[in-house]
Amino acid sequence: MQQANLLRGQDLGQDRSQDLGAIDPQMAWSAWEPTPEEPWDAKRVRHLMRRGGFGAKASEVKQLLDAGPSKAIDVLMGKQSLQATEAFEQESGQIVSAVRSGGNIQSIAAWWLHRMLHSPSPLVEKMTLFWHGHFATGADKVNDTELMVEQNRMLREHALGDYRSLVQAVSKDPAMLLYLDSATNRKTHPNENYARELMELFCLGEGNYTEQDVQQLARCFTGWEIRRKSFRFNPYQHDSGFKKLFDNDKIESGEEAIEAVVTHGSMPTFIAGKLVRFFVFDEPDCPPEFLAPLADEFQKGQFAIEPLVRKILSSKLLLSDWSRGKKVRSPVEFIVESMRCLQMTTNLDRLAKGLDGVGQALFNPPNVKGWDGGRAWINSSTLIGRSNLVVDLLREPATRFARGSLDAWLKSEKVSNQSQWLEWLESSLVSIPLSPSDRELLQTSVANSDGGFDQWRRMLVALSQNPKFHLS
Amino acid sequence: MKRRSFGRQSLGLSAGLAIGSVQPGGWLQALAGQLQDHEENASDSERILVVIQLSGGNDGLNTVIPYGDENYAKARPKLAIPSSQLIKLNNLLGFHPSLKSLETSWSANRFSIVQGVGYAKPNRSHFESMDIWHTCHEKKDRTQSGWIGRWVSGESDSESPDSAAIHLGSEPLPLACQQRGVQIPSLASLEQMRLKSKLPQGPAESMDQAGSLLDFVSTSTQAALQVSERLEKILAKPDTSGDFPKTLLGEKLRAVSRLILAGVKTRVYYVTLDGFDTHANQPDIHASLLKQWSEALSAFLSRLEQSGHQDRVLVMTFSEFGRRVAENASQGTDHGAAAPLFLAGPRLTKLVQGLHPELDDLDDGDLRFGIDFRAVYAAVLDGWLQADSSKALEGDFRSAGSDLRLFT
Numbered sequence: 001m002q003q004a005n006l007l008r009g010q011d012l013g014q015d016r017s018q019d020l021g022a023i024d025p026q027m028a029w030s031a032w033e034p035t036p037e038e039p040w041d042a043k044r045v046r047h048l049m050r051r052g053g054f055g056a057k058a059s060e061v062k063q064l065l066d067a068g069p070s071k072a073i074d075v076l077m078g079k080q081s082l083q084a085t086e087a088f089e090q091e092s093g094q095i096v097s098a099v100r101s102g103g104n105i106q107s108i109a110a111w112w113l114h115r116m117l118h119s120p121s122p123l124v125e126k127m128t129l130f131w132h133g134h135f136a137t138g139a140d141k142v143n144d145t146e147l148m149v150e151q152n153r154m155l156r157e158h159a160l161g162d163y164r165s166l167v168q169a170v171s172k173d174p175a176m177l178l179y180l181d182s183a184t185n186r187k188t189h190p191n192e193n194y195a196r197e198l199m200e201l202f203c204l205g206e207g208n209y210t211e212q213d214v215q216q217l218a219r220c221f222t223g224w225e226i227r228r229k230s231f232r233f234n235p236y237q238h239d240s241g242f243k244k245l246f247d248n249d250k251i252e253s254g255e256e257a258i259e260a261v262v263t264h265g266s267m268p269t270f271i272a273g274k275l276v277r278f279f280v281f282d283e284p285d286c287p288p289e290f291l292a293p294l295a296d297e298f299q300k301g302q303f304a305i306e307p308l309v310r311k312i313l314s315s316k317l318l319l320s321d322w323s324r325g326k327k328v329r330s331p332v333e334f335i336v337e338s339m340r341c342l343q344m345t346t347n348l349d350r351l352a353k354g355l356d357g358v359g360q361a362l363f364n365p366p367n368v369k370g371w372d373g374g375r376a377w378i379n380s381s382t383l384i385g386r387s388n389l390v391v392d393l394l395r396e397p398a399t400r401f402a403r404g405s406l407d408a409w410l411k412s413e414k415v416s417n418q419s420q421w422l423e424w425l426e427s428s429l430v431s432i433p434l435s436p437s438d439r440e441l442l443q444t445s446v447a448n449s450d451g452g453f454d455q456w457r458r459m460l461v462a463l464s465q466n467p468k469f470h471l472s
Numbered sequence: 473m474k475r476r477s478f479g480r481q482s483l484g485l486s487a488g489l490a491i492g493s494v495q496p497g498g499w500l501q502a503l504a505g506q507l508q509d510h511e512e513n514a515s516d517s518e519r520i521l522v523v524i525q526l527s528g529g530n531d532g533l534n535t536v537i538p539y540g541d542e543n544y545a546k547a548r549p550k551l552a553i554p555s556s557q558l559i560k561l562n563n564l565l566g567f568h569p570s571l572k573s574l575e576t577s578w579s580a581n582r583f584s585i586v587q588g589v590g591y592a593k594p595n596r597s598h599f600e601s602m603d604i605w606h607t608c609h610e611k612k613d614r615t616q617s618g619w620i621g622r623w624v625s626g627e628s629d630s631e632s633p634d635s636a637a638i639h640l641g642s643e644p645l646p647l648a649c650q651q652r653g654v655q656i657p658s659l660a661s662l663e664q665m666r667l668k669s670k671l672p673q674g675p676a677e678s679m680d681q682a683g684s685l686l687d688f689v690s691t692s693t694q695a696a697l698q699v700s701e702r703l704e705k706i707l708a709k710p711d712t713s714g715d716f717p718k719t720l721l722g723e724k725l726r727a728v729s730r731l732i733l734a735g736v737k738t739r740v741y742y743v744t745l746d747g748f749d750t751h752a753n754q755p756d757i758h759a760s761l762l763k764q765w766s767e768a769l770s771a772f773l774s775r776l777e778q779s780g781h782q783d784r785v786l787v788m789t790f791s792e793f794g795r796r797v798a799e800n801a802s803q804g805t806d807h808g809a810a811a812p813l814f815l816a817g818p819r820l821t822k823l824v825q826g827l828h829p830e831l832d833d834l835d836d837g838d839l840r841f842g843i844d845f846r847a848v849y850a851a852v853l854d855g856w857l858q859a860d861s862s863k864a865l866e867g868d869f870r871s872a873g874s875d876l877r878l879f880t
Contacts, residue, residue: 181752184802192806193751196597206597207611211836214596282685325686357664359642366643367527367746369599376644378689379658383696384665391668432686445671452669461669465697467689 018322025290029311032069032319040069043427044319050431050472051279051327052076052313053122055337069319073310077160078121085120092119100149105139108149109352109362116336117345127159127309128152129332130278132362133370135170135202137179139363147175147229148363163271163303164262167203171258172224172231180368183226187239190218197368198261208266209246216245220257262303268295272308279312281326282374325432327472328377331360334386334470335393341428343402343409346393354392358385378470390464394457406456418443421459429463431472438466521857522728522741522772522787523620524721525646526765528749529598530791531758532811533839535571536585536828540564543831551754551799565828570762573770574816578823582773582782583816584878586848587826590810590841594793598749598807601792606648608846608865619849620740621651623857623864627739633702637740638731640724649742652683655695662727665703706734714775721745721768729775732785739857748791752802765789773816786817786856790845796837810841813848819879826876847872855879 034040045064049056053076056064060075067075078085092115099107116125132155139148151173158166170176171194177183180194195217199209223238224231245251245260261267272294276286294308301307317323329337332355339346355361359382365371393399401409415421422442426434434442446458453461463469538544539555540563558566559575567574577583593610595601604610606618624636635657639649642660649656659665680686712733716726724743731738745765750758769787776782794811810829829839846869853861854870855878862868 181802181804184752184804186801189799189801191751191800191802191804193749196807200597200599206595206600211596328685328689357642357660359644367598372644375685375688378692379639379645380692380696380699381642381658381660381664383693384667384700385660388666388668449671458669458671462671465671465693467686467693470689471686 020284020287020290023317023322025287026293028290028317029293029315031314032316034069038320040065045072046428047324047431048072048313048319049076049122050333050337051318051323053126054116054333055340055429057340057343069314073123073313076121076123076313078119078124081120088118088120096149099145101146103145105145105148105363106349106352108139108145108152109355110348111149112152112362113332113336113348113352116332117339123309123313124156124159127305128156130275131155131159131166133278133365133373134274135176136365136368136370137173137175137363138365138367142175142178144175144178144229147178151175152363158305160306160309161304163298163305164259166305167198167262168255168258170202171198171221171254174226174229174231177224177226177231182221182224185218185222185224186237187219187222190215190222190239192218194218194221198258201369203261203270204264204266205270208264208270213245216243217257217261219243220245220251221254224254268298268303272298275308275312277373279309280315280318280323282328325468325471328374329470329472330371330373330377331355331358331382331386331389332362333472335389338390338429339393344393345398345400345403346396347398350396351393354389358382358389383465383470386470387461387464390461394453394460410456418446418455418459421456425459425463430468432468434466434468438468442466518737518739518784519856519858520732520739520741520785521852522725522743522785523648524765524769524787524789525742525744526748526761526789526791527598527602527744527746528791529601529793529795529807530748530761530811531750531754531805532791532794533797533808534754534758535568535762536587536812537566537568538564538828538831539566541828541831547797547831548799550803551805561823565824568759568762570759571766573763574766577770577773577816581820581823582818583823584814584820585824586813586815586843586876586878587824588810588829588839588842589790589813589826589845589848590793590839591844591846592841594809594835594838594841596793596807596809598792603647605790605792605845606646608849608867608869616647617651618646618648619864620648620742621654621656622866623740623853623859624649624656625651625654626859626863632737634737635699636738637742638738639742640727641742641744643744643746646742646744655691657695657699659699659703659727661723662703662707662730665700666707667697667700706731706736709734712779714771714778716771716775717764717767719764719768721764722771725768725772729772729779732776732781733779750795750804751800751806752804754799754804769816783818786815786852788848788852789814789816794839797831797834797839798837809835809838811839813845815852815878821877821880825878843876844869844872847876848878851876851878 042061042065045061046056049060064072064075067080074080095114096111099111119125137151139145142148154169154173158169180197181191182194185191192214196214199213199217200206219239220243223234225234226232240252242249243251245257246264248260251257251260269291272291273286276291294311297311298308312318335351335355352362359377360371413424415424422439442459442462445462446455449458534551534553537553537558539558545552553568555566557569559569559572560566574583591604595604600611607614608619620637627636637649637656639645639656639658645656645658711730713726713730716722721743728741745761747757747761776785790813791811793808795805795808799805826843829842833840846865849865850861850869853859853864861870
């Protein structure tokens with residue numbers, strides 16, 4: 001059967017360009033299983049770690065190889081490293097308590113980067129980043145780092161939990177209340193900002209509600225305020241009059257309204273679509289027949305997020321070779337993956353600032369819609385910026401490789417010439433194969449310049465200017 | 473494998489130079505030689521359009537204010553600007569006081585307000601409405617291409633060393649500037665485009681089918697390296713852009729003026745100013761944004777005048793929608809519909825085009841539009857850029873603005 005072959009990815013070059021229309025949607029989301037032609041190997045493990053985490057350190061590749069595909073998601077969630085998690089949380093807690101109330105958003109972003117680099121539960125951090133882009137909240141407007149830290153913790157707590165509780169928590173989150181002006185929503189003239197975005201961007205998608213619904217929903221949220229940095233319901237500012245949302249006239253409170261929005265028929269498809277785009281492929285828009293099996297699962301599971309994410313990450317579509325190179329790396333993925341693979345440490349405050357310059361300032365998404373992702377990551381400025389970011393990282397005096405020099409690290413990795421180095425980099429960091437002319441170009445450019453760097457670093461800079469390096 | 477020369481669309485790429493055809497190490501020199509020739513021959517005659525996008529939904533009603541209509545103060549008990557503070561144009565209309573620095577422009581007949589601009593069945597989502605303004609289409613009949621992107625792909629000046637359009641700003645390339653097969657550079661700033669470590673590598677060839685993700689990143693990389701090279705030469709010349717306000721928009725317009733003064737042959741520049749989504753605490757925020765806009769614009773116009781470029785440049789300022797006529801309880805306003813659009817430059821026929829929408833005949837609380845935004849685009853494309861608007865807009869909108877005559 002042609003479709004089965006396709007998803008077994010026997011011919012990698014052919015399959016990557018295969019049209020979605022040729023793939024059976026049910027089979028696409030069924031669990032991937034190893035075969036003699038498509039084994040559970042380091043290459044596949046690295047691909048999974050790019051999508052379900054932030055790239056793989058050598059030790060993690062081994063851990064996942066040993067765990068096998070059935071336990072891989074548990075590993076990504078840190079379920080197999082409870083001790084390490086405890087130690088890590090202690091370290092991370094110390095970092096954040098030193099910076100949480102200082103008002104400096106870059107330090108907070110540095111704290112989160114530290115989590116992405118070192119957390120034993122990379123999938124939880126990846127999902128926290130997903131929700132940050134989904135329930136986008138900008139620190140510039142909120143103007144309170146402590147509230148941003150609290151929101152980040154809340155998103156992490158619910159990251160793989162229950163969508164219903166997540167939306168209730170977001171709706172009462174002080175940073176969100178400030179960002180979308182709910183905190184000043186009073187009964188006399190309701191403010192529509194949060195009500196509109198809850199339906200348009202957080203749950204349903206544009207076109208699945210009316211202007212009437214926006215106005216009615218805004219009334220449900222009147223009186224939702226902040227007192228001493230916490231949510232408070234003020235009954236004197238709440239409009240308790242008759243309301244009608246989605247033809248339902250039994251809704252009174254904000255909580256009831258959220259329940260109505262979350263259980264609206266278009267929610268599961270909307271969320272499934274965003275997850276597929278985040279984890280599997282940037283384009284085209286995922287066709288409805290591919291979203292239906294996921295939306296069903298989400299609905300049946302009472303909107304539990306973890307089973308949905310597990311299904312996506314263990315699927316044939318994701319783990320076959322088809323999905324390689326189907327996503328543009330975000331700036332955070334681009335840099336954090338590189339650092340994890342090369343076991344780099346650096347000055348994270350400066351790195352956080354650098355990410356701002358290439359289009360992904362953590363805690364300051366461009367607007368309430370979050371980062372558009374896909375092609376929107378790439379333009380003249382961000383491409384030059386990505387290469388310059390690598391240069392800055394290599395020039396930064398605090399940068400280390402496995403706590404030592406690059407030379408010592410290369411020795412420990414048994415890399416002693418340029419072709420070994422390129423091979424090492426390609427297998428760890430590049431998602432789709434380099435062509436002979438790619439390799440020749442990279443080697444020539446490293447041989448013919450100094451650019452202020454030694455040949456090892458020049459190769460990293462050269463790779464950062466190769467288009468394939470920007471795909472995941 | 474597909475190689476394409478995308479000369480005219482890529483700033484810094486001469487038409488005769490096919491990408492990938494020059495040996496590694498050789499292409500930069502080849503490029504440099506061509507660029508020099510072009511700079512020496514640069515002619516300064518072509519018209520330029522600068523688009524300023526006010527993101528978030530500018531409150532048009534508090535920008536061009538119908539103070540003479542009693543319904544205005546009634547709808548805005550807290551937010552109405554007292555008529556004593558307005559810059560009055562006539563018995564009905566006055567400008568927000570923050571627009572003061574543009575006074576020299578309208579006194580010199582170089583400023584025009586187009587009243588009540590919008591479209592039928594207004595969408596009150598920022599993103600949807602902005603997409604409608606960018607693509608000129610409703611969602612159901614839309615492709616991922618914008619009106620400027622389509623205009624660029626229809627331009628046939630393959631001799632130009634520069635991209636026909638440039639976006640300046642750190643946000644992603646606006647949909648208005650997108651079109652498959654066209655690379656419009658997006659520059660966070662001119663200085664940011666300096667490559668810190670240059671390698672003598674020719675840009676990698678595109679190895680994938682045209683239009684694929686890899687093909688897109690490959691052609692974008694080629695364009696980026698070439699723009700960077702071209703800008704390095706421009707930045708090496710003395711900066712004659714002059715004094716601009718030290719604001720986000722001021723910096724962007726300073727960069728645009730630097731490129732224009734350096735003889736860059738780009739015809740359309742696109743910049744944005746964000747923050748107009750004033751659901752709460754509107755008065756101070758709105759006043760300061762309007763001030764930023766008017767001061768940056770006025771600095772830009774006067775720099776053009778000092779350098780003799782004033783008759784080549786038209787500036788168009790728009791927002792995705794206006795705001796609800798009635799204020800909310802947060803000293804703010806919610807998403808609305810029709811709003812004024814602004815033009816600054818030569819040959820404008822009159823200060824006020826069209827009628828202010830009626831305040832006592834609202835559409836679900838919002839102002840009704842009188843002029844379709846695509847009619848304004850059509851007038852600018854045909855009358856200013858001397859293009860065929862029906863191609864860029866994918867439709868004939870020349871008559872959608874009834875008797876709209878923007879230019880002499």
